[in-house]
Amino acid sequence: MASNIGIMDRSDQLSRLGLFDSRVPRYTSYPTAPQFTPGVSADEMAAWIEAIPDRSEISVYVHVPFCRRLCWFCACRTQGTRNPATVRAYLETLKSEIGHLRQFLDPSVRIARLHWGGGTPTLLTPEMIADLAGAIADAAPLADGAEFSVEIDPNEIDDARLDALVAAGMNRASIGIQDFDPEIQAAIGRLQSYDVTRHAVDALRARGIASLNADILYGLPHQTRPRIAESVQRLLSLNPDRVALYGYAHVPWMARRQAIIPAESLPTPSERLELFRTARELFLWDGYEEIGIDHFARPEDGMARAAREGRLRRNFQGYTEDTAPVLVGLGASAISRFPQGYAQNASSTGDYTKRIRAGMFATARGHVLSRGDRLRGRMIEALMCDFRIDSAEMVECHGATQAQLSELYREAVARFADFVTVTPDGLSIRPEGRPLARMIARCFDAYDLASTGHSSAV
Ligand code: SF4
Numbered sequence: 001m002a003s004n005i006g007i008m009d010r011s012d013q014l015s016r017l018g019l020f021d022s023r024v025p026r027y028t029s030y031p032t033a034p035q036f037t038p039g040v041s042a043d044e045m046a047a048w049i050e051a052i053p054d055r056s057e058i059s060v061y062v063h064v065p066f067c068r069r070l071c072w073f074c075a076c077r078t079q080g081t082r083n084p085a086t087v088r089a090y091l092e093t094l095k096s097e098i099g100h101l102r103q104f105l106d107p108s109v110r111i112a113r114l115h116w117g118g119g120t121p122t123l124l125t126p127e128m129i130a131d132l133a134g135a136i137a138d139a140a141p142l143a144d145g146a147e148f149s150v151e152i153d154p155n156e157i158d159d160a161r162l163d164a165l166v167a168a169g170m171n172r173a174s175i176g177i178q179d180f181d182p183e184i185q186a187a188i189g190r191l192q193s194y195d196v197t198r199h200a201v202d203a204l205r206a207r208g209i210a211s212l213n214a215d216i217l218y219g220l221p222h223q224t225r226p227r228i229a230e231s232v233q234r235l236l237s238l239n240p241d242r243v244a245l246y247g248y249a250h251v252p253w254m255a256r257r258q259a260i261i262p263a264e265s266l267p268t269p270s271e272r273l274e275l276f277r278t279a280r281e282l283f284l285w286d287g288y289e290e291i292g293i294d295h296f297a298r299p300e301d302g303m304a305r306a307a308r309e310g311r312l313r314r315n316f317q318g319y320t321e322d323t324a325p326v327l328v329g330l331g332a333s334a335i336s337r338f339p340q341g342y343a344q345n346a347s348s349t350g351d352y353t354k355r356i357r358a359g360m361f362a363t364a365r366g367h368v369l370s371r372g373d374r375l376r377g378r379m380i381e382a383l384m385c386d387f388r389i390d391s392a393e394m395v396e397c398h399g400a401t402q403a404q405l406s407e408l409y410r411e412a413v414a415r416f417a418d419f420v421t422v423t424p425d426g427l428s429i430r431p432e433g434r435p436l437a438r439m440i441a442r443c444f445d446a447y448d449l450a451s452t453g454h455s456s457a458v
Contacts, residue, residue, distance in 0.1 A: 011270060014435060017416065019269070023456060024438040025445070027384050028316045029342060030377030031367055033335060035447045040343050040366025042355070048338040049104040052326055057112035057143050059324045060136065061316065062094070063331030064118040065349055068156060072189030073178070073220070073248060075255035077333045077347060078119040090332075091128050093353045095135045097330055100361055102139035110143035111136070113322050114169075116150045122157045126164035133168035147172055149213070154200035155192055166207045173204050174213040175240075179220055180231045187221040187265060189257075194234055201238050211301070214240040218275040219248040219456075221265035225278045232282040242297045243288065244318060245279050247272060249456060269456060273435065292385050293437050295319045312385040319385065332362075341368040372446065375400055379408065380441045387437060388428035412443040 025032040052058065063077075066087055070080045081087065114136065124132065142148065149172035150165055177197060178190055185191050204212060216235055218228060235243065250266055252259040267275060280290065288296035289304045292312065297304040306312045306321035313320050315327060316335055327337040332352035335344045343366040346352040355362040369377070375398040382389045389409075394400040400408075409427050412420055419433025420440060429440055 011273065013418065014273070015270065017419075017436060017439070019273075019436060019439065024442050026318075027380050027438065027441055028314055028318065029335070029337065030380050030445070031373065031447050032445075033342075033344065036342060036344055036365040036367050038365050040341060040363060040368060042361035042363045044341075044366070044368075045336065045343045045361040045363040046100075046104050048336075048340050048343065049101065049328070051338075051340070052105065052109055054106045055108045055110075056106075056326065057110050057324055058140070058326040058328060059113040059315075059322050060111050060115070060140070061327060061329045061334055062114070062116045062121070062132070062136070063329065063334040064090075064116065064121040064123065065332050066090070066118065066123055067120045067153075068123060070189075070257055072257050072260045073217070074190075075249060075251060075258065076119060079349065084125070087123060087128070090349060090353075091124070091132060093356050094132065094331055096356050097362065098135045098139050100356070100359075101328065101330070105140055109140050110146070111140050112143045112146050112324055113320075114142065114146065114148045115317060117174075117317065118151060120153045120156050121150055122153050122161055122165075124161070126160045129161065129164040129168055142169055147211075149174055149211075151176070152200060152204065154197045157200055157203070159203065162203055162207060166209075171209060172211040172213070173209050174215065175200060176215045177231075177235060178215070178217045179223060179228070180234045181223070181227050184220050184222050184227065187261060189260065198238065211241045212238075213242040213244065214238065215244045215246060216279070217246055217248045218279055219250075219267055219272040221261055223267055223275055225274060228275050228279050229282060232279045236282070236286050241301045242291075242295060242303055243283060245276065245283070245294050245296065247276065247294070247456060272456070276435075292319050293434065307385070310386060314381045314384055339369075342366045371399065374398055375404075376408075376444050376446055379444045383427075383429065383437055383441045383444070387434060389426045391424070391426040394426075408444060412440050415443060416440050 065078045066081045067078050068082060148169045150170050152173045152175050154175060175197065178188065179185065180194050201212065214235055216231065250258055250261065250263065283296040284290065289299050289307065291297050291303055291307045295303065295318065302321050303319060311321060311323060313323055315322060325339050329336045329345065331345065332349045333345055333347040335342055343363045345362040346355055346364040352362045375394060378398060379389050379394065391405050394405055409422050412427060413422055416433060416436060419430050419436055421428050421430060429437055
């Protein structure tokens, strides 16, 4: 009983600090994408690619913005299509973009990490998969030991496509699950039975895929603690190497199809926290290690090792062990990251296609990083990954002074005094303050977030 009272007191305190009604970024970049402006052009993109040093290893993300049908809960940039000609035309545009990349990239550059996401990349036919992989390899081959991961839709995969992906070098896979409960699946417009998912997992493992990531959501309509516990148990029976436990973000003013989901069927913010805690406990009991704010990994998994060794980073896919300074994003709406800044392709497939056909990169917006951005961005990333900021790193790597750091720490300490600790080594978030990590990180964000419609803090 005493511990329950403790939890309630703590929840009250989190509530008073605004955890349950704040909208804060997920900080997969800094500044966040809504702050990007048209100030970065295709010329900058070309110059930044040309500036990649010879023999570098880079990361590449390829976006396939199509799905056979659109799930109501999903806020991804994707469009429904059942027309193979649409997908084929997009693939040709992607290959042209890869051709531009090849013109500006030194031939000695290799890809250390390749990720195909969407949308539904497994919508590509086996021939298209081989075609796309071949075009990428012509521009920059995979490095020895490269990781090549693909988002696999269990509803949209078969042996031929899996074989083509493995032949192209795929050695990691990510599967979206959301929740196994049929009523919840019906409410979010995404039917995907346990058997279909199990079959996809078995087929991947049979082909030697060494690492499997699964995404599951909390905060879905009609989700209760027993229901999420049941879904987590079923997920654990698939033994994924990594799990991302994301909060469903209900933002129908940004993702219009979410308006089909009645707001009254959603758990309250404090219920969301309980759903997260229930799932978290089950992953920890099963031996997973907690990674950052919303991931879990087997202790032997590379992400768990990176977290233990302080090498965890944030990128547009969430947590990563990827420390490459360059990530080239290909496809409509894809974002590239360079030491100089961010460059985002035109979001709509039509605008993206028009720009690529005009013989240039499709860059429509972006951001040139200032010294202050780099310092604040690294502080935010460190809080999101390690729950602590190392003052020595900020001084040595980002030229901060102790006086600057004290000033930057001041707001976080003033607002979250019971949850952060400042010592001569830096600022750290206490374990009980971890649900507030995004809100604490926001104290280091110098941009105006007022109008950008970010997701709930929990
Ligand atoms: S959840 Fe996957 S399949 Fe459904 S709309 Fe989003 S990207 Fe497409």
